[in-house]
Amino acid sequence: MSALNSLGLPKPPAKTRVVVAMSGGVDSSVVAAQLHEQGYDVVGVTLQLYDHGAALARKGACCAGRDIHDARRVAESLGFPHYVLDYENTFREAVIEEFADAYLAGATPVPCIRCNERVKFRDLLETARDLEADCMATGHYIRRFDGPAGAELHSAADPTRDQSYFLFSTTREQLEFLRFPLGGLASKAETRALAARYGLAVADKPDSQDICFVPDGNYAALIEKLRPGAAEPGEIVDTAGRVLARHRGVIHYTIGQRRGLGIGGLTEPLYVVRLDPETRQVIVGPKADLATRIIRVEQVNWLGDGDFQAGEHEVRVRVRSTRPPRPALLRATAPTRAEVELIDPEEGVSPGQACVFYAREGTRVLGGGWIVKA
Structure with a gap:
């Protein structure tokens, strides 16, 4: 059997095509630069997920205007091909719509997991196969090891950067094709040092914050925009059903919330312990009820x-x-x-x-x- 290259494949790097999912941030840019330096046949792919570039000036977003520009600039500076794919409709249907419906149903969704599951590790992975890639690499902080029964998923070496929570739905078949070069690094500082060594313009770029399509963190405002009339007022009640106050919409509350309930004169703090969208009730109780x-x-x-x-x-x-x-x-x-x-x-x-x-x-x-x- 031929010797394995650094990605665990029995081919020399120059004959190993790697599609790198480039979000425009420092992590995926370092992955692309590192593999390019090692002699791999790198192809960068960036997904346009929303706004058709309207988020150009937004801070804390990802997968929109500024990030696409940054990913393209990294690819051009290093000299490997880069493609931008319009996945806005797919992203809206597979991620944003479910996010809105989940909030309306009283849940607290995690759209980043759905994005990895339904867009990046499904549709983009198929695109990588269409490009005749041998594997796809991402900038996620998680590790992949070859175990006795096949590829295994492991948390990152740096627990403060570990992203395993957001990648649990990765299937065995996908895991065989995926690579995570940053998972073994000791810290984010090490990633930024590599970016500086490669001369990447994004070396000091801040990490994205919050949910990419809600960069200001105002989830309720997005839900009201997507589902007009969703924020109907209702009652805040205790676990015995006693009405304590009125609220301006269940979508403004999450399980465990304490602040902003608008209930005064209490002998002990109360927390949101349950949401009932059908009756439009926010049920509160003592911390023990959580x-x-x-x-x-x-x-x-x-x-x-x-x-x-x-x-x-x-x-x-x-x-x-x-x-x-x-x-x-x-x-x-x-x-x-x-x-x-x-x-x-x-x-x-x-x-x-x-x-x-x-x-x-x-x-x-x-x-x-x-x-x-x-």
């Missing part, structure tokens, strides 16, 4: 060894991207559904968020699912 031990998940993507439905799995789970994994028991209730029992209760578990599974020891990502009930 504690959750049993979580139901659906649309499970299993990346672990063995049969997902065979018995009980001792795992660690992450119920929000900002929280560390916690010990839990995972029990399959159907091929793509499961019940998660947390060893110690978590607060503020919300439908619409992801529940990502990790090995009890080590860094391996075992998959995950979407929280439907807590």
Whole structure:
């Protein structure tokens, strides 16, 4: 068997075509520059996801005007081909519309996961195959190892940059084709140092913030624009049903929220513990009411060894991207559904968020699912 190159393929770099998903940020630009320097046949591809360039001056956005310009500039400076693909309609249908519907249903969606799942790692990956690429590389901070049973997903070496929560739905087939060159770096500072060494104009470019199509963070305003009349007023009630105040629309609230409830004269702080879009009620209660031990998940993507439905799995789970994994028991209730029992209760578990599974020891990502009930 031929010796493997740095991407794990049995071909010399010059004969290995790599499509690099270039968002216009420093991470994917470094990946493209690094692979180009190593002699790979690099092809950069950037997706136009929304606004047809109208977001040119927006800060904190991605995949729009300024970022497309930056990606193109990096490719031109290094001398490899670069293509921009218009995926605006696909992105709207597969990501933005579901985001709006989920909020209206009282959930707290994570559109970045859907974008990876339905656009970047599905449609873009197929484009890479059409371009006769041997693999596709991205700037995500996550690691891919070849294990005894095939490619494995592992969290990044730098836990502060780890993006495994947002990539749990990556399938085994996709994982065989994907590469993540930055996952083993010790810090983001190391990435920026590489960008400076390669002379990239984006070396000091700030990281994108919030959801790319809501760069100002005002989710409710976007929902009202997409679904006129969605922000109907209603009641704020306690867990016993007593009316405490009025609100200006369920879409303005999330599970675990404490501030901005407009309820005065309380002896103890109250938190949003449940949302009921059908009755337009925001239900509040003491902090203890946020504690959750049993979580139901659906649309499970299993990346672990063995049969997902065979018995009980001792795992660690992450119920929000900002929280560390916690010990839990995972029990399959159907091929793509499961019940998660947390060893110690978590607060503020919300439908619409992801529940990502990790090995009890080590860094391996075992998959995950979407929280439907807590």
